[in-house]
Amino acid sequence: MxxxxxxxxxxxxxxxxxxxxxxxxxxxxxxxxxxxxxxxxxxxxxxxxxxxxxxxxxxxxxxxxxxxxxxxxxxxxxxxxxxxxxxxxxxxxxxxxxxxxxxxxxxxxxxxxxxxxxxxxxxxxxxxxxxxxxxxxxxxxxxxxxxxxxxxxxxxxxxxxxxxxxxxxxxxxxxxxxxxxxxxxxxxxxxxxxxxxTQYSTALLTSALIQAKDLVLLSELTASMSIEAVLSTDVPFREEIQELRRQKGQKEVAKHVRNFLKNSEIVESHKNCEKVQDPYSFRCVPQVLGAVRDSINFVQEIVENEFNAVTDNPLVFSDSGEILSGGNFHAEPLAMASDQLSIALTEVGNISERRIANLTDQSVSGLPAFLIESSGINSGFMIAHVATASLASENRTLSNPASVGNIPTSANQEDHVSMAPAAGLKLLQIVENVKVIIWIEMLAAAQGMDFRRPLKGGIGSELGYKKVRSLVKYLDKDRIMYVDLRQYKKLLSDYAFLREINDMADSD
The missing domain is CATH 1.10.275.10 (Fumarase/aspartase (N-terminal domain))
Structure with a gap:
């Protein structure tokens, strides 16, 4: 356009x-x-x-x-x-x-x-x-x-x-x-x-929503990479399981993960292993991220209605010649939608943090402790996980609803207000935090996939792995990691890459 x-x-x-x-x-x-x-x-x-x-x-x-x-x-x-x-x-x-x-x-x-x-x-x-x-x-x-x-x-x-x-x-x-x-x-x-x-409140929510759609897609891809790295089974993503739950978002996420894991040598290599079940943060990806997708769809409907809404007061009806006063300026739909999206994205960060914890835990992943050779002299991803724990905790505080916090204004003439801008501003901070959490998981999952070589992951997992390695090299020994952590901005601004994984996720 x-x-x-x-x-x-x-x-x-x-x-x-x-x-x-x-x-x-x-x-x-x-x-x-x-x-x-x-x-x-x-x-x-x-x-x-x-x-x-x-x-x-x-x-x-x-x-x-x-x-x-x-x-x-x-x-x-x-x-x-x-x-x-x-x-x-x-x-x-x-x-x-x-x-x-x-x-x-x-x-x-x-x-x-x-x-x-x-x-x-x-x-x-x-x-x-x-x-x-x-x-x-x-x-x-x-x-x-x-x-x-x-x-x-x-x-x-x-x-x-x-x-x-x-x-x-x-x-x-x-x-x-x-x-x-x-x-x-x-x-x-x-x-x-x-x-x-309501254009300010709408702009805040719209910006967050656009980014949220990219983040949930990346979370699906990153979860797939983590599934490869810890040798999780692909059984929980089978279509017949999702059909019995009847939730649209869950079906969509499971399909995306199946597509990302397609042709995985890693998954195939442990089909007959003795492991019975994986932790919920791997097994329940469709259920959790599916609920996030459902929330995003709800928020998108609210936002698109607001794009084309008239939120002025009074309103002028030229057909009848009337000028009517109402309350279309009240941003309650946007406040509630912002709070809903805050909760949904906090959960994206929560489940991602749990997978990072499992990736770095040798007893769960079967990988070297903290994803580094010669652990002890090297700390590897130990403090990178601490950073995600910090961000996930902050998100839990930020996801408390703003829409219930009424303070009357204008000498009580405007005695109930929406607090939609406050909801939108804290939502945008959650978005920024989740970007980093997902990126750290992506780094950790790529590191884990390196330990599974020469076996290759699925077509989506490998695409994600190659993208990570185009930005950050393998961690063979400790180095200053904040430089690596900042590379998430390059990932999220690569719209061609995002389109490619979106097309792959939706393919039949």
Whole structure:
């Protein structure tokens, strides 16, 4: 997807993933622009008739009973952006900001917000010119919308706030003075349309979800490599066992593991061994990772609905001429989905840590202690496992739900909030931790497979092994390991490799 015309109603996770990785040009689809103009006409008619409508000619939140004179409507919108830009802490990553703008454009393009087309076009201009607002990561409770983050995102439209441009931080006014872009004047409802919505919470969850889909696939591959290394049986992955459980995710994971173990000389070599059963972290991979896949599918449905949802307030219905106040800005679906994905990914890390423990335990794996020759003088993977235990433990704390932590705001007018941004931020930390856990298991499993040579693993296991060895050499004696541990970033940015194992996993 080199270019994307947004219409407000057809975004999918696949389209957004493609956009993030290609950074193509964005535009608004023609019919969407007509809907935006029709809703804008309703807003202007309301003002001209002297009607009082929340968010158009009133104050906000607890101040919604204050009527604003016609000559102060522009100041109302300007003050809204300035006063609500109360974000704190370090900025979020650029990809999150890109997602926020992209989703906000799509949200406004549905034509129910009543904002001017100029607002949407300016967002498009900033995105296409790669002028990215600096958005502090904390300060939103996820209702009434992601007010503070979206206010920071919107300040550059009026020539205020800070931005990242060509990898350098600028004051927006500096770019304006250089003629790189021109600010706009906000009209009635423009500011409220910009900051009232769930785009920050959605962006956090979407980023995590995209990465989670890669991580569960890699976890399946890595588990297959570990199965080879410790001489586990492939019987628990047989199709007839999964059919009796009836769980979709479990069936899918078992199929993937079977495909990864296909043609394994290692598995074939111990078909008639005396071992009766393997530890649960090997035997129950389909049941555990299958539940993770089911959770991911649930979260994806929630997120894709939110991509094309209108989360503004009030809403403008141009067909009937009505302007209705509701609560679509409340991010509870995203908060719960973020908490669910946090739990699922914590389990990915938990079961991976257990397999690493088994790989390094000579009494379980039958491999040299801590996967190193001459153990004693060498410690091998001993402390690499300790690192995974640390990360898995941290994830257990982070996976406690944020969505149940309500704190009323705005003088109790906004008396129940979602805490979706908090849920999304801790979810992203879990994602980072699980990346490292899976990579350490991959390193350990490859090391174990080296001890099984000259026998080769299955087609997937060997593919994973070769990828590891292209990044990290065999550990023949102790060396500084943090250099090896950092290589996970190269693995996860190799989209061609991820596509290859995905195709292999799904093959019949």
């Amino acid at each position: 080199s270019n994307c015309a947004l219409s407000g109603d057809n975004l999918t996770l696949e389209m957004i993933t493609d956009f993030l990785r290609s950074k193509g040009e964005v535009s608004i689809e023609g019919n969407a622009a007509k809907r935006v103009k029709a809703a804008r006409k309703i807003v202007l008619e309301v003002i001209n008739k002297g009607k009082v409508v929340y968010g158009i000619n009133t104050g906000f939140g607890k101040l919604s009973q204050v009527k604003i004179p016609l000559n102060e409507l522009e100041s109302l919108q300007l003050n809204l952006l300035r006063s609500h830009a109360c974000g704190v802490s370090d900025p979020v990553d650029t990809d999150i900001v890109v997602l926020m703008i992209f989703l906000k454009i799509n949200n406004l393009s549905a034509g129910y917000s009543g904002c001017s087309l100029e607002v949407i076009n300016k967002l498009i201009e900033l995105l296409n010119k790669k002028i990215y607002p600096i958005v502090p990561r904390r300060g939103s409770v996820g209702a009434s919308g992601d007010l503070a983050p979206l206010a920071h995102m919107s300040l550059p439209l009026i020539g205020e706030g800070d931005v990242l441009y060509k990898n350098k931080r600028y004051k927006s006014e500096d770019l304006v003075n250089q003629g790189i872009y021109e600010p706009i004047k906000l009209g009635p409802k423009d500011g409220l349309s910009l900051i009232n919505g």
